[in-house]
Amino acid sequence: MGIRGSKECPYLRKEGTEPLTLNRNEGMQQPETAEGPKVLRATVNKILHHSVVDGPGNRAAVFFQGCNFHCAYCHNPETIAMCTSCGHCVDICPAGALTLHDGRVRWLQELCCECDQCIHECPHLASPRTKDYTAAEIMEEIRKDLPFIRGLTVSGGECSLQRDFVAELFRLAKAEGLSTLMDSNGSYDYSQDRELLAVCDGVMLDIKAFDEEEHKKLTGQSREMVLKNAVYLAGCGKLEEIRTVIVPDYLSGAETVEKVGQMLEPYLKEQKIRYKIIAYRPFGVRAPYKEMLHSPSAEELERCKEIAKAYGFAEVVII
């Protein structure tokens, strides 16, 4: 079901509340064509043609719009919800790059001055600066990059919300010899989707907090599925990387790293899994969290790194 065109705004945030949660495949549209077969489209926030931080080597990265978690520390909160075409941003755009036509906000990229005012002011944690693509169109977009990249990473938002689209995109990417990685919050039950894992080389999984209450406090969601996925993906050789953001006094980062180490220790002897220890940074974070959260010390990061190393992660990186 496409969400564009629905008159009611399902994600309209009431005063003091977080946006509603997206359901799987909700960001995708499958319009019926005259010929019959459905063409999948997905809303994309950004395509990077080269990235050194989204998996091994140089990769293209596709950032989908829409996430079912709404983490307090999210550094690109404008990717969380879908645009409702409420028009608020149209009035504030200093470049005249946003217009409202037939009830829909349109983004004129050539006029955009990238001042980011629209995303800072959006009342819905969305962005008007998105584009809808088919998987084939994304492949066309990155065709010129092919000699210089080894793979494609899908991220977000939450890429697994676009499960059908990702599966199709990965099939096309594989045909071009690219490796395929998902950067996921782990809310999707990967154990039930062999078809997807057949075209996905690995998942870079966020384990934001091991403690259930902390996880709920941060994301609004349970960590049950995330942990199940960590074990399942490690078991089938598809766990590329674990990521934990360290936020002192808000999350027990060292404890999370410790527990994740204990949980995955049986797999680490045979498998090379990277652990990325990420320092919380206020850049891009929304109010009121920006004022509330603070960055960890170098010592704290080192302590987490040592814990992960002791459990035998192949590579432990502090970012």
Added chain:
Amino acid sequence: MLNITDMKKDVESIITNTALTNEQAAMNLSAVPFNYVEFFETSSEFRELLEAGCVCTMTEGNATYCPRYTLPDYEKLMRDGCRFLRLDPPKTLFEATQTLEMFYRHIPSVTHYPVYLGSVDKMLEPFMDDPHAYEILKSFLIFLDRTIPDSYCHMNLGPEATKAGEMIVEIQTELKNAIPSITLLYDPDITPDDFAAKCVTCALACAKPSFANHKEYQKIYRTPYGIASCYNALPVGGGSFTLSRIVLSRLAARAKDSEHFLHDLLPHTVRVLCEYIEQKIEFLVERTHFFTSNFLVEEGFLKLENFTGMFGVVGMNECVNTLMEKEGCSDRYGYSEKADRLAQDIMEKMTQCVMDFESKYCDCTDHHFTMHAQVGIDVDYDISPGVRIRIGDELPLYEHLEHCAKMQPYFNSGVGDIFPFDETAKRNPAAIVDLIKGAFSKGMRYFSTYSDDCDVIRITGYLVKKSDIEKLDKGIRVQQANAMWGYGEVKNARIYERKVRNL
């Protein structure tokens, strides 16, 4: 006619210059007489082009008495030793590095220092079971930096990964010296990914190694090739007699339009310059002592038939833009198909004209001179190196690499471009290896990188420490001889403004 007053001024400016070491002063003095006397008659056409700056003889002077670039067969040294220097073949790592240190001292070139140190990893690998290997290699590398004060001297590694190669790269990453320059002869089918990534890590710390497209370069000569001086690919056991260059940008200023340039000015200038290069080679071979009595020739470390002459090219970017302007077009080099097509037409025409000239010597290149993308000299102003896109006009990363892949294959004896990265790249050196693989698969010949926080940076083709340039700016002498050239290029060629890439 010998003008004693001018000569005295030249000498005085050297012996009073507090920014020169004694050795640098002695070497500069040795070049002075050759600017005042002529040993062979040049044509009036040549002198006219030289005066106008359309051709340039690369400060070689008028009496070349040794080849500009020599690439001795060091494998022979390791195998047979050297009679003249009374050196036996080495049996241990210590002996091997000592033998090389002594031998390097006697290798002449235009800089008076060796411009090629050989495939040092391969030479030292048989001795790497030495428990003191790390200390010996480290002291060897420090010795080179302190005794060869010139970063045109070039060490080669690869394409295979070796213990010696890995250790040299690790030690360089730690030492961060400007000398020697290093190139990895890179073939993704032979060089393991982790060794290539280790080389990138080193380059992001101290601007070396660079990467040479081994698959392409190994096809060029019948003998093995080596990378010498800036990035010059030349036959091992030989090298280049001489290098002169055509300054395309200045020649374009004389043109009425592209047709006039391509069909009149270019063929004429190429012919005149080729005749001059040939005269110089004849003088060197027939009237000086080098190929008759130098021990490197006598013992077979260098062979006459492995030498060629280099035809240098500089200023393509400005040349194309000037011609486009003259035709009322706003097309710019790198940014328009029309402008790039003109650049390719110029390269094709020029290569054909160079190939039309037959040399008495240059056996290794079938009696023709070889094309070289010259990187510029310190006094060049508004003349971009070889076929590089000018600093300030760089294209987005992939497009720039594609452009290199289009223009670099015209040059058999050296070409290259430089891509500095911000420090994020240090987290993922494999990503830069991916870029190199992609660019080389498309035909790019030579890739250099450094990080924006390096002290050692690549000026155009050679390495200099930014901290040395600061000292020279204050008139304080530094040990590295060619840091002075780097200082000039920083002043004249906007080296510090080169685009830093973000990944």
